Amino acid sequence: MAEPHPVALIVEDERQIRHFVRTALEAEGWQVHEAETVKQGLVEAGTRRPDLVIADLGLPDGDGVDMIRELRNWSSVTVIVLSARSDETEKVRALDAGADDFITKPFGVAELLARVRANRRRQQAARTDASEIFRFGAVEIDFASRVVRKSGQEVHLTPIEYRLLGVLAANAGRVLTHRYLLREVWGPSHAESTHYLRVYMGQLRQKLEDDPAQPVHILTETAVGYRLVA
Numbered sequence: 752m753a754e755p756h757p758v759a760l761i762v763e764d765e766r767q768i769r770h771f772v773r774t775a776l777e778a779e780g781w782q783v784h785e786a787e788t789v790k791q792g793l794v795e796a797g798t799r800r801p802d803l804v805i806a807d808l809g810l811p812d813g814d815g816v817d818m819i820r821e822l823r824n825w826s827s828v829t830v831i832v833l834s835a836r837s838d839e840t841e842k843v844r845a846l847d848a849g850a851d852d853f854i855t856k857p858f859g860v861a862e863l864l865a866r867v868r869a870n871r872r873r874q875q876a877a878r879t880d881a882s883e884i885f886r887f888g889a890v891e892i893d894f895a896s897r898v899v900r901k902s903g904q905e906v907h908l909t910p911i912e913y914r915l916l917g918v919l920a921a922n923a924g925r926v927l928t929h930r931y932l933l934r935e936v937w938g939p940s941h942a943e944s945t946h947y948l949r950v951y952m953g954q955l956r957q958k959l960e961d962d963p964a965q966p967v968h969i970l971t972e973t974a975v976g977y978r979l980v981a
């Protein structure tokens with residue numbers, strides 16, 4: 752039996768952008784539905800149960816961030832924000848509300864589809880058994896035995912380094928804000944301690960990247976957070 756087409760929902764009030772995104776997704780095999788407002792978006796998300804939501808922030812009847820927060824009360828669907836708001840604080844607001852990724856308008860189809868594929872891989876990986884081995888580049892994480900190897904050689908990680916790597920791997924392809932990572936790894940009381948994060952990210956890169964000065968897997972999203980690219 753053929754695998755059903757994944758379902759996407761575009762929540763965007765600009766008709767041209769909806770058409771552009773719809774055409775790109777349908778060419779990749781997605782079944783696409785559309786909405787123009789926060790209210791319609793929430794209704795469509797509840798009805799269609801999509802695998803992906805692509806949403807603008809400036810919608811006619813409200814803020815897309817509020818829609819994301821409401822959506823997160825009952826759904827773990829992947830959410831990618833498309834917005835003309837380029838200010839870093841807006842990106843952080845959307846990501847902290849539960850968005851998985853943020854693309855600033857104007858954008859190209861190649862970037863959009865690359866982000867969609869990366870988030871789709873993360874979504875599918877999250878459904879697999881956590882005991883399986885996760886790989887990126889020459890690195891593999893054996894969650895069952897809590898062992899990390901690079902090019903077949905075991906790499907010693909401290910407990911915090913391992914915990915941080917585990918959070919990144921569990922959300923591979925997703926932009927994780929500083930606050931989210933600090934809360935997940937160190938706890939709520941350290942949510943503002945971004946210097947901890949910089950130090951430990953540097954240590955992970957030293958141990959796992961071929962060229963720590965020019966990482967290709969553990970990437971910085973300037974002023975926002977970090978992303979692990981598998």
